[in-house]
Amino acid sequence: MELVVSRIEPVVDEVIEIVLAATDGGPLPQWNPGAHLELVTPVGAVRQYSLCGPRDAVCEWRIAVLREPEGRGGSESLHTRLEPHQRVTVRGPRNNFRMLPAAGYRFVASGIGITPILPMIEHCEETGVPWSLDYIVRERGRAAYLDRLPERGVTLHITSEHGRPDLDAIAFGDGTGRRLYACGSTSLLVGLEEAARRVDAGPLHAEWFAPRPVVAAADARDEFEVAFNRSGVSAVVQAADSIVDAASRVGVDIPVSCSQGVCGSCETSLLGGVVDHRDSVLTDTERSEGLVMMPCVSRARSDTLVLDA
Ligand code: FES
Helix, strand or coil: CEEEEEEEEEEECCEEEEEEEECCCCCCCCCCCCEEEEEECCCCCEEEEECCCCCCCCCCEEEEEECCCCCCCHHHHHHHHCCCCCEEEEEEEEECCCCCCCCCEEEEEEHHHHHHHHHHHHHHHHHCCCEEEEEEECCHHHCCCHHHCCCCCEEEEEHHHHCCCCHHHHHHCCCCCCEEEEEECHHHHHHHHHHHHHCCCCCEEEEECCCCCCCCCCCCCCCEEEEECCCCEEEEECCCCCHHHHHHHCCCCCCCCCCCCCCCCCCEEEEECCEECCCCCCCHHHHHHCCEECCCCCEECCCEEEECC
């Protein structure tokens, strides 16, 4: 859909907030905490940004963008080329980071990873559900949205002053078994996953900005066949192919955006076979249920997969 940029405001050093509205100024579709938008940037690259609320502002969507001069140009172009009143193309909202029901939540955010966590905390405040936040930043001046966070419940970790915090202690929390949600750098999420395992903190619900490091399953097939059930065709997936590539060769169009296993756009129902999941979206529970897969990166542990495509 096409939206108009109504405001661009600085948040902290290198972070801007972009406020988007419908072209007729009317209400936008509702969304839940954890949702993200796909935005076509001025250089044409599509990027995903979490909606950071507030959710009761029904006629606008807000995203925050960190300038990444060493990145691939998408965020840089939003900082340097986007202006109020311009129109932009967005898709979504889509939510791969839903808040599952819980008696309480422990949130961990580093840097711009605060953006999906912010509406989650606001939801907890509205519904009276207990929460805590460990917020990790390099310097105090880089802690976006501190002014929207209640002081109670927030522990700010400033790494330039105190080094990296103890992730085992963060993962363990107060030992009451609240659900653990995190968003931030790959190193934080990998470290927190390992810490959560060490201290038996239960599953980590994480939103990855970049693909998580993947180790192929020991029984992953180099080459396998995929049957596209709805289209009535099959394709062989070679070692250098993705399933999406092989699908397109036989005329089956699977919608993709990131092609890196982080956005969830290509999610496809699985009707048969065993998947080697290599995405950064599905939870362990969703993987073991075996109902869906991300064919842009995932592969097969059986000779054949059957997909609903
Ligand atoms: Fe983004 Fe597959 S296209 S997860």
